[in-house]
Amino acid sequence: MSDDHTHVQEFFGARAADWDRRFPDDGPAYAAAVAGLGLRTGDRVLDAGCGTGRALPPLRAAVGASGVVLGADLTPEMLREAVRAGRDRDATLLLTDVSALPLRSGSLDAVFAAGLIAHLPHPADGLRELARVVRPGGVLALFHPIGRAALAARQGRSTTPDDLRAEPRLRPLLAASGWRMTSYVDEDSRFLALAVREG
Template sequence: MSDDHTHVQEFFGARAADWDTRFPDDGPAYEAAVSDMGLRLGDRVLDAGCGTGRALPPLKAVVGASGVVVGADLTWAMLEAAVRAGRDRDGRLLLTDVAALPLRSESLDAVFAAGLVAHLPNPAENLRELARVVQPGGTLALFHPIGRAALAARQGRQLTPEDLRAESNLGPLLTDSGWDMTSYADEDARFLALAVRRG
């Protein structure tokens, strides 16, 4: 396992038990982001880096009983927290690296990814892997329940021009990875970039 993976697992493993209580008011932001994805009944969707599974219930509510929701995360403690919260009823949980998904190519209609981009060891390659498992025309949602400036303030850091989630950086990164960005919102209350898988 790489040092990047070990660092991510240690960071989130130490925070898994109280993750949901630290951010109790994020539910409506998750629901709104899922709503903006344009999912349909019967769709197959991956929550990449699902953490404690907070996106799984709204995803399952949209795709319905005929749809498939998969939550993938690298950190066992986060998936355990998802099970304790009962969210495994809304999606199948996979302990896996989103950089090497055990899923067939073009087997999904969409990917939801909350707070994932900043933790990807090789963003272009990793976003390409997400593109691999989504059929052409499928959707990618890169989400965070607060915007870039609010997150930087919370973390006690300054925004820099190199920030991967800046629109001027994220658009070309997505294009190079098989996606076309279709909308971008960076507000105090949320960050949401939507992209479509190129054919």
């Protein structure tokens, strides 16, 4: 495992136990973002970097009992918290690097990724791998429950143009990775970029 991966695991491993308690009001924002994916009954969807699995119940509700919901995360402690919260009832949990998924090419209809892009050591590679596992015309949602400026303020910094989630950076990054951005929202209450898998 690379140093980058070890760092990510250590960061989230240390924070897993109280993660949901630190951000108790994010549930409705997750549900609204999942609605933006336009999932249908029977669809196959991955929550990439699922953490404690807050998106898994709304994803399951969107695809129904006949759909497939997968949650992938690199950090064992996060997945343990997902199980403790009962969210393994809504999804199959995978302990894996989202940049090397154990999934067939084109096997998914959609990917949901909350807060993922900032933690990818090589964002283009990660986005290309997500594109690999999604069928042409499938959808990607890059989400965060607060916008870029609010997140920067929470972290005691200001937004910069080189932020990966800034639209002028994100649009070409997605395009180079097999995705076409279809919408971009960055407001205090949420960040949500939607993209479609090119054919």
